[in-house]
Amino acid sequence: MKTTLKTALAGLATCLAFTPALAEDIKVGLLLPYSGVYASLGQDIDDGFALALETYGAETGATFDLIREDTEVSPPVGLAKTRKLVLQDKVDVMAGIVSSGVLGAVRDMVHGSKVPLIVANAGNDEATGESCSPYVVRLSFSNGQVNRPMGQWMFDQGITKVYTLAPDYAAGHQMIDAFAEAFTAAGGEIVGQEYTPFRKTQDFGPYLTKAQASGAEAVFVFYAGGEAISFVKQYDSFGLKTDLPLYGSGFLTSSLYVNAQGPAAEGVITALHYVPTIDSVENKDFVAAFTEKTGRIPSEYAVHGYDSARALIEATKTGASDRETIAAALGKVSFTGPRGPLSIDPATNNLIQLIYVYETVAGETGLTQKVLATLPAQQDPVNGCVLK
Numbered sequence: 001m002k003t004t005l006k007t008a009l010a011g012l013a014t015c016l017a018f019t020p021a022l023a024e025d026i027k028v029g030l031l032l033p034y035s036g037v038y039a040s041l042g043q044d045i046d047d048g049f050a051l052a053l054e055t056y057g058a059e060t061g062a063t064f065d066l067i068r069e070d071t072e073v074s075p076p077v078g079l080a081k082t083r084k085l086v087l088q089d090k091v092d093v094m095a096g097i098v099s100s101g102v103l104g105a106v107r108d109m110v111h112g113s114k115v116p117l118i119v120a121n122a123g124n125d126e127a128t129g130e131s132c133s134p135y136v137v138r139l140s141f142s143n144g145q146v147n148r149p150m151g152q153w154m155f156d157q158g159i160t161k162v163y164t165l166a167p168d169y170a171a172g173h174q175m176i177d178a179f180a181e182a183f184t185a186a187g188g189e190i191v192g193q194e195y196t197p198f199r200k201t202q203d204f205g206p207y208l209t210k211a212q213a214s215g216a217e218a219v220f221v222f223y224a225g226g227e228a229i230s231f232v233k234q235y236d237s238f239g240l241k242t243d244l245p246l247y248g249s250g251f252l253t254s255s256l257y258v259n260a261q262g263p264a265a266e267g268v269i270t271a272l273h274y275v276p277t278i279d280s281v282e283n284k285d286f287v288a289a290f291t292e293k294t295g296r297i298p299s300e301y302a303v304h305g306y307d308s309a310r311a312l313i314e315a316t317k318t319g320a321s322d323r324e325t326i327a328a329a330l331g332k333v334s335f336t337g338p339r340g341p342l343s344i345d346p347a348t349n350n351l352i353q354l355i356y357v358y359e360t361v362a363g364e365t366g367l368t369q370k371v372l373a374t375l376p377a378q379q380d381p382v383n384g385c386v387l388k
């Protein structure tokens, strides 16, 4: 009897050892600005994330428990919320972070605790450069990646002298630096540049006067959120658009707020890794599903959320279910999503993706994005990253 039981137990143990893992419950911490100037960006990311879980979640045996924390746009608040998710909630993985400043503040906590973080917006180059980590994987973009290709493209359009403007914080500097480096390498000249106090500049007039007097043939800027709305409107009301065409990083005329800019945004040419008018089956399906769910056209932020959750699902499909295995699997993810084919660069954990140059034009039901060029997939330089 004893022997039989023993044998049966041994048999059961062997059986269990070879049985695939049962469905896992994965705890996901979402770190997003649900309040403050970037709240609408955070909401789009959250809605995109939830949509991908609904669409692809069933492909994996896992279930996902979401714990949402509001980072505001504050590095200390972001860090406190990350600590809570890691230490108190004991999440398996985190996703989110909109501001480069918040990402900079939480990086060491993420790296030290070995809890993987899927970056769903913040573009600071160093997060996948000198401060890279095997636990930080980016499913959004890097500041350099989005702006660098515009340097050559604008020069190829015959523009040789440019004036630049951006808010005076990490993202503003990195976006302009990448553009300026590529534009000058192509043969162009930056005839002047200015950084405006972040979240404090209401009147861009003095800067626009300088740009007008600079001898530039075009202006290239980065602004996002509320600042993008007021900048584009003021640029138009200064009457500059015809003689001094406005170019920029595509966040300037994001589909999230372009209709708040109205006709002032017409004719502005920018570059980004996603626009809702990309002509592909994957994108059309996504736009239809997101619009049905939320009543809004998805922005690049919605796609960051969607692709972040999709990456998590792809990782769990390989059997990953805890912090270490999820981190390792995330670094190997690749799929074709709404923005096109994308993969994670094994050297940096940043993604490799196409960049679209687009013009904001009047459409049948408001402003829309006319794609002027699809630039080859961009892979950032390693920038001192050693993944360990």
Ligand code: PHB
Residues within 6 Å of the ligand: 098, 099, 100, 101, 121, 122, 123, 124, 171, 224, 225, 251
């Ligand atoms: C950033 O801080 O990295 C950032 C914020 C908003 C954007 C893009 C980048 O639209």
